[in-house]
Amino acid sequence: MATDIAAAGNGASDDVLVSVQKLTKHFPVRGGILLRTIAHVHAADEVSFDIKRGETFGLVGESGCGKTTVGRTILRIYPATSGEIYFGGEDVSKLDRKVLARNMQIIFQDPYGSLDPRITVGGIIGEGLEVHKIGTPEERNDQIREIMDIVGISSHYAQRYPHEFSGGQRQRIGIARALVLRPQFLVCDEPVSALDVSIQSQILNLLRDLQGEFGLTYLFIAHNLAVVRYVCDRVAVMYLGKIVEQADTPDLFSNAIHPYTRALMDAIPVPDPSEQRERLIIPGELPSPTNPPQGCRFNTRCAVAQDVCFNEEPPLRDFGDGHLVACHVAEDFDRRGTPLPQLSSEMHNAITDSVRSSSTD
């Protein structure tokens, strides 16, 4: 395992473990008496990125941006509408489900809802081993005990039920369940956002330790930018089903270019009362993903939108060192630290109204 990580450090192209190409996922919206499909929720539209072996790739955005959908579609929990996903060079849609499950696993956000209350902790963790018929019952028990110790739950508790554990311990159980088959790739879907603040750092440290120990590759899905900045090597920012910006973590956090990313960063409250600052507050809310705006999807809330932004969808363009930005006017704001103008809520309402009337024409 350790040699794998060392090899991954060389930056060759076959270091890519997971490759997502033009992934699109639409969910049908049914209505009427016959429950016909009347619309589609555009949860993810032509999302592409590569995750390198041994790295942590972050997917951030607000609720409804499609980040969870992308994570679940990679694992084939949802079938993709179109696009391809490759795992170690192989097309995921053609892989056997069991092979998939041994290589890719997921940690869920809610440590209360994601563990079956009627099964003992040992049973939950060992279920994967049983399904895959790995080892004798005796060997399985050894493996369960081993993984419990690794994630920091005493293996004496294997016969207890989930309700006997606190939120942080349950999240450790969820991690043990995901790791027992020794996958290479883990989707962490908001793994700490349901936990008490004093517990979050314990779980983040554990995830970091496990990555080193097992040479894991993570897709880390979260809305908390401070957590993402600490955990991830590279980050993609999603807005309404699209990646709007992607870069190495230090680059993204010091040189955010896209107006949405900048607003997102400005919105984070800073735990330092002596630091006074002007913040860029974007008005309005996420438009409906069933009927995303024409052109740039951020145009209803963007203070610098031009005519082109209402007509043409901006492609992701490389601004150097793999810093990708999907914005027509990004060049104007690629002067690091240029303050963006503020859009007033009156202007925002006027734009929203005009966009709405033009889309119904």
Place this chain on the structure above:
Amino acid sequence: MSEVNGAPEPGMQLPERVEKGDLLLSVRNLRTHFRVRDGVVRAVDGVSYAIERGKTLGLVGESGCGKSVSALSVMRLIRPPGDIVGGEVMWQDRDLRGLSDRQMRSVRGDEISMIFQEPMTALNPVFNTGNQIGEVLREHRDFTGKQRYERTIEVLRLVGIPQPEQRVKAYPHELSGGMRQRVMIAMALACEPQLLLADEPTTALDVTIQAQILELIREIRARTGMALLLITHDLGVIAEMADDVAVMYTGEVVEYADVRSLFAAPKHPYTRGLMTSIPSLMTDRTERLSTIRGSVPHMMRLPAGCLFQSRCPEAMNICRDNRPQLQRLDDGRTVRCHLYPQRPSGYDGEPLPQARATAGSAT
């Protein structure tokens, strides 16, 4: 065992500056307990805090520390099996605990309002926006129907809801999370309260919407001179909004100071742990996060001594059996920790070398 905590030392509960301020609300030694099958949960056990006119007090702590229950106690919204068993809640010159239910209703929603974390459960799903705001006005103001409607539109506009004439007819389920939170704030502000109790007002919202709502609260506060009790677990929100901060842990205030002193030099090991364990945009990415070990103790199995002892990196022998009292340090702030024994003036607030030595020998 609980009696250890029962005796307040008069005058030492609040930071010096707050004690001397023009107090709008003063909660003294409040105790709210819940009688459940297996015993008594002391959700709020001897809590004191005060809010000056026009100022903001932040209440910080993790789930179960009693911060919400203390605010609900101020509003007298505690239902069985919960009961306010001690202390006083002075609102200007009246003790709210002594008011009749009817008198309390006239305070609630008029002089003091409250907003909650989850607007969907706080709003009534079968009434539209206009009805719900109108109800507050009907209770507290002798308005004609037309005046009520006009005031409703006015507050909806105040909280930044576009096209209020249309939204007044909307039901809660037709509004987004951010809009619902605005409607709830509009309800709370309809009678221009002097104090707003905000219980995790932005926790359920996305960051860009959170920024909008915090900006809105700031604006209203500046315009109306309203005081604010802001309950949150997010230290970032506290740093941006509060004048003073009370940190709570398992039903007690463990540290109470003005916001700048608290962030510049947190004194209680729990406060320090909270501040260093949460990743911020300034955290060094290459370092491991520092953690607070263990988890919050079960509220029915609290230890005899300091309630934080099992998680405290600096616990000493004395912490095991002696519940520390809140005491005021020389800079005027208060802290509940044996690391800070009362000292003659000139003491700089750092733990004594002897205390450290004891900590070492205890392990």
